[in-house]
Amino acid sequence: MSKEFSGVWATFEYLDDTCNSIKELRKEGYRQLTTHTPCPRHEIDHALGNPQSSIPWFTLFGMFCGSTLAVVIMVFMTLDWVLPVSGKPVISVPSMGPIFFELSVICAIWITLFGTVGLILKDTFGTPRPTSKRYKGYDRFMRDRFGVVVPCSEHDYEKVEAIMNRYQAEEVHREA
Amino acid sequence: MSNITYASINDDILKSLEPPGKAWLASFLVIITALGMGIFAFAYQIRHGLEGSGINNPIGWGVYITNFVFWVGIAHAGTLISAVLYLVRAPFRTSIYRASEAMTVFSVMTAGLFPLIHIGRVWNFYWLIPYPNQRLLWVNFKSPLLWDVFAVNTYMSVSIAFFLLGLIPDFASVRDDSKGLKRLIYALPSLGFRGTNHQWLHYMRAYLLFAAICTPLVFSVHSIVSWDFAMGSIPGWHTTIFPPYFVAGAIFSGCAMVLTIMIPMRFIFRGFDEIIKIKDLEGMAKMIIFTGIVVSYAYASEFFIAYYSGAKYEKALFWYRPFGELKLFFWGMIFCNVISPIPLWSKKIRTNIPALFVISILVNIGMWLERFNIVVTSLAHDFDPYAWANYKFQWVEIYITIGSFGWFLMWFFLFVKIMPSLAVAELKEALNPPLRSAK
Numbered sequence: 001m002s003k004e005f006s007g008v009w010a011t012f013e014y015l016d017d018t019c020n021s022i023k024e025l026r027k028e029g030y031r032q033l034t035t036h037t038p039c040p041r042h043e044i045d046h047a048l049g050n051p052q053s054s055i056p057w058f059t060l061f062g063m064f065c066g067s068t069l070a071v072v073i074m075v076f077m078t079l080d081w082v083l084p085v086s087g088k089p090v091i092s093v094p095s096m097g098p099i100f101f102e103l104s105v106i107c108a109i110w111i112t113l114f115g116t117v118g119l120i121l122k123d124t125f126g127t128p129r130p131t132s133k134r135y136k137g138y139d140r141f142m143r144d145r146f147g148v149v150v151p152c153s154e155h156d157y158e159k160v161e162a163i164m165n166r167y168q169a170e171e172v173h174r175e176a
Numbered sequence: 177m178s179n180i181t182y183a184s185i186n187d188d189i190l191k192s193l194e195p196p197g198k199a200w201l202a203s204f205l206v207i208i209t210a211l212g213m214g215i216f217a218f219a220y221q222i223r224h225g226l227e228g229s230g231i232n233n234p235i236g237w238g239v240y241i242t243n244f245v246f247w248v249g250i251a252h253a254g255t256l257i258s259a260v261l262y263l264v265r266a267p268f269r270t271s272i273y274r275a276s277e278a279m280t281v282f283s284v285m286t287a288g289l290f291p292l293i294h295i296g297r298v299w300n301f302y303w304l305i306p307y308p309n310q311r312l313l314w315v316n317f318k319s320p321l322l323w324d325v326f327a328v329n330t331y332m333s334v335s336i337a338f339f340l341l342g343l344i345p346d347f348a349s350v351r352d353d354s355k356g357l358k359r360l361i362y363a364l365p366s367l368g369f370r371g372t373n374h375q376w377l378h379y380m381r382a383y384l385l386f387a388a389i390c391t392p393l394v395f396s397v398h399s400i401v402s403w404d405f406a407m408g409s410i411p412g413w414h415t416t417i418f419p420p421y422f423v424a425g426a427i428f429s430g431c432a433m434v435l436t437i438m439i440p441m442r443f444i445f446r447g448f449d450e451i452i453k454i455k456d457l458e459g460m461a462k463m464i465i466f467t468g469i470v471v472s473y474a475y476a477s478e479f480f481i482a483y484y485s486g487a488k489y490e491k492a493l494f495w496y497r498p499f500g501e502l503k504l505f506f507w508g509m510i511f512c513n514v515i516s517p518i519p520l521w522s523k524k525i526r527t528n529i530p531a532l533f534v535i536s537i538l539v540n541i542g543m544w545l546e547r548f549n550i551v552v553t554s555l556a557h558d559f560d561p562y563a564w565a566n567y568k569f570q571w572v573e574i575y576i577t578i579g580s581f582g583w584f585l586m587w588f589f590l591f592v593k594i595m596p597s598l599a600v601a602e603l604k605e606a607l608n609p610p611l612r613s614a615k
Contacts, residue, residue, distance in 0.1 A: 015609040033373075038182050039345075039604035040376040048373055053381035059389070077306060077314035085318070098323040098400055102330040105389055112389075113337045116382040117367060120344070120375050124368030139352035141371050142345065144182035144610075168612070 005128045006176055007151040008160040009135060010169035015043055018146040021167040022047040025150060028163070034127060036147030044146075058115030059108050066107030070100040130175040145170070180450060182604050188447030189598050190353050196593055199444070207585045214579010217572045218293060226296045228572030234563045235555045239573040240294035243580055245547040246429070247287035248328065248401055249422075250540075251335065252394060253430020254280025258338060259390035262383075268459030270606045271452045274346075274599040275441065275592075276434050277339045282587040283433075284332040286580050291325075293576060320403040327400040334393060338386050344369050344379065345601040395419075398426040405550065411493040412554035415481065417474055424470035428513070429543035431463045435536035437588065439529055441597065451598055454527050461526040464539060468517040471546075475514065489559055496557045497549060501566045505545050506553070512542025 012018040018035065022044070025033060035044050045051070074096050082090055128151055129135070141147050148169075150160050157174050164172045196204070221228050231238045254276040261269040292298050304325050306315045315322050347366035351359055369375055399419035406418040435457060442452045482494035497506045516538040519525040526532065552567050591597065608614070 013610060014612040016611045016613050035373040036371045037373075037376065038349075038371060039601045040380050041605070041609060043609070044373060045377070051373070051377060053377045055378055055381040056385060059385045073306065074317050078317060081312065081314045083316060092318060095318045098396070099317060099326050101392075101396060102323075102326040105393055106330045106333055108389055109334045109337050109386065112382050112385055113341060116341065116378050119378040120367050120369060123372060123374040123378075124370075127372075127374065142349045142352045142369075143186050
């Protein structure tokens with residue numbers, strides 16, 4: 001599961017409070033923040049400095065795999081059993097279009113899906129998070145509450161708590 | 177509207193996952209009976225061969241291929257709604273897209289059965305797939321029929337992937353709302369999703385890419401299905417208008433099926449009427465108006481080209497369709513697809529739920545008739561008068577068609593009880609977020 005964690009986490013009822021606390025925490029030098037929201041919110045992305053995902057690389061890789069596979073199987077199979085029809089070219093590029101397109105799409109989509117699942121699992125199991133029952137059992141993040149998790153050392157607990165409380169966090173907890 | 181909150185969306189949608197009531201069980205029994213009829217007829221066909229269907233010489237493609245094209249068409253609306261309308265940020269999409277996506281997956285699963293049923297010797301289905309066989313013969317990559325195998329499989333596979341991706345955060349919502357074994361069951365497909373910024377970041381980027389990739393797929397699949405016909409030299413098939421005509425027809429029938437499914441859902445599940453708003457259904461009605469016009473134009477264009485081209489076989493066929501033995505199918509199609517959507521021009525009708533429901537069913541019937549007209553009448557009346565024939569329905573194909581509706585509805589009924597039938601996270605995203613400054 002998650003690596004050992006030291007830090008503070010808080011829950012919020014309002015989105016603007018959450019964003020303001022994130023901005024202030026980042027200003028204070030806390031950059032490795034984890035947030036929880038019931039749905040994707042661009043306001044949180046902006047507050048976090050618009051991070052980018054590596055997913056498009058999976059898609060690009062999948063598309064190249066699919067298109068290469070399409071060309072290889074069509075050329076190989078056509079040359080392996082030559083079927084000349086009405087003097088038309090044996091390897092006909094226009095007729096390759098549909099299968100080239102379909103295989104590119106199917107590979108791009110599945111590799112993107114596997115990449116997404118992998119990255120979600122990596123975040124679930126690889127990112128340091130609070131290990132307490134209270135955090136793990138908190139089941140309102142997907143329902144109607146926002147959350148901010150701040151990894152920090154013992155010395156910073158009070159400072160982080162003060163920022164959370166300034167923005168009217170509902171609950172603030174220390175995790176050692 | 178103002179009383180909808182993040183929590184109320186959760187509660188209303190997850191309530192639909194409660195154990196089924198008597199009405200659900202009774203309906204499911206009817207559905208299973210319909211499916212049973214189909215399975216029985218298919219078993220009969222395996223034993224006795226295709227003599228149980230109306231297929232004859234020269235009408236080698238009959239009800240099964242009609243059903244195949246019909247179900248692929250129904251599937252179209254789901255991807256259109258989840259991909260194309262997502263990219264253009266259509267506001268009426270959010271409440272209906274999950275059920276439409278499910279509809280897509282189940283209709284492609286239904287469509288995929290028909291080529292297998294149609295080939296008669298179903299145990300030889302794998303001849304469609306390029307594999308190294310003992311005759312060292314490969315499939316013909318220049319054949320539109322093979323393109324269709326790739327297109328439909330890609331479409332099914334991509335629809336399932338898109339559907340599963342969208343479900344990840346909603347499974348997490350169900351997990352957090354349940355206890356015991358149910359919690360454990362939903363924890364597995366939710367992949368530990370807890371709505372963190374990292375998870376949403378990858379999820380949203382993947383969703384956008386899926387939408388972008390699926391958009392051309394919406395147009396390619398039915399275009400390729402249309403080439404099954406258009407690349408043949410039969411009068412009534414060999415025409416360049418087929419791809420756009422088929423795509424518009426597919427969206428037309430798919431939108432109608434969305435209404436046919438969403439209207440009862442809205443009625444059955446309490447709270448859904450606040451989420452699936454009249455204006456969402458009206459949005460679908462507008463899509464039906466638009467695609468209905470394209471389809472009507474295609475009908476008119478086909479007749480005009482048959483006359484204007486001077487091709488006597490085309491002329492003969494387009495005389496045969498409205499005045500030949502199968503004229504009832506033609507006029508039924510015209511009534512359902514051209515005339516019945518006309519009342520939707522009135523806002524009063526577009527916002528009248530019973531009227532929308534009736535029109536959606538008529539359009540579904542009309543689109544089945546359209547596919548029957550295309551597939552069967554052209555083969556019944558090709559170049560050589562000596563080979564002309566009529567098509568007579570047989571009980572086996574009728575039972576199998578009823579069974580296909582049973583198969584489709586069985587999956588849909590299971591879906592509404594197992595998975596959130598409306599998209600929880602996206603509905604929340606469409607709401608104004610809770611802001612202290614707005615208090």
